[in-house]
């Protein structure tokens with residue numbers, strides 16, 4: 240997915256990459272940044288979905304269209320043809336996610352990269368959101384996964400690490416930290432919030448299934464509207480919780496567990 244440009248991050252409408260008509264195809268010129276897997280050698284070809292300004296489109300997001308721009312053009316027999324006019328000019332240096340190349344992409348340094356319109360002109364945002372909504376749901380799910388793993392590790396550590404005596408202890412000796420009320424509070428808070436995240440994600444997934452497969456003719460619109468509302472909530476809330484719950488998990492580990 241190629242949306243981001245140096246001046247166009249959250250403000251997608253500030254995009255400058257342009258498409259011009261060339262017969263039944265388009266020529267794409269511009270620079271994209273932060274493109275995940277913009278270049279790699281895991282597959283023989285790479286199909287870029289590029290958001291760009293339509294030839295006669297209005298300003299802002301209303302003038303954006305989606306173009307399919309392959310790294311290698313495809314011959315009539317389905318084999319790989321000439322290299323398209325696009326290349327990765329550099330890789331971003333990140334704090335993490337090093338196995339995922341984040342590329343700066345240059346389109347049309349020469350005659351213009353050949354692109355094919357996806358859907359209708361000026362409806363590029365709608366087309367892109369088909370993929371972005373799927374990605375948002377997956378990102379929310381990653382928030383849940385990280386939270387669940389943080390909880391499992393914190394719980395196991397709290398069972399094993401022996402330190403101090405809880406206020407309610409009657410017998411002699413030290414106890415696992417799991418018995419301290421504040422540690423229990425942290426673990427219970429993590430567990431409860433994870434259950435809520437899981438419920439929200441299942442509910443959203445079921446809503447999407449109903450939007451696609453419900454037998455009642457009026458139902459798809461109703462369920463799609465609900466899914467459209469829930470998907471950004473899954474993405475934003477579950478990732479916020481993932482960070483907050485991982486932070487609590489580190490707190491349960493103390494210095495000994497952290498090291």
Ligand SMILES: Cc1cc2nc3c(=O)[nH]c(=O)nc-3n(C[C@H](O)[C@H](O)[C@H](O)COP(=O)(O)OP(=O)(O)OC[C@H]3O[C@@H](n4cnc5c(N)ncnc54)[C@H](O)[C@@H]3O)c2cc1C
Nearest residue numbers: 240241242243247248249250272273274275276333336341
């Ligand atoms: C690892 C990685 C991979 C990526 N992969 C891709 C990819 O494959 N394809 C692609 O197209 N892009 C990709 N991106 C880019 C990503 O989509 C952008 O980073 C994102 O859109 C935000 O843009 P920005 O970084 O310019 O932040 P900015 O827009 O500069 O935002 C900075 C901060 O200001 C806030 N903010 C901005 N505008 C508003 C507003 N109107 N109201 C309230 N708050 C606001 C933001 O929420 C954020 O907290 C990737 C980024 C990263 C880090």
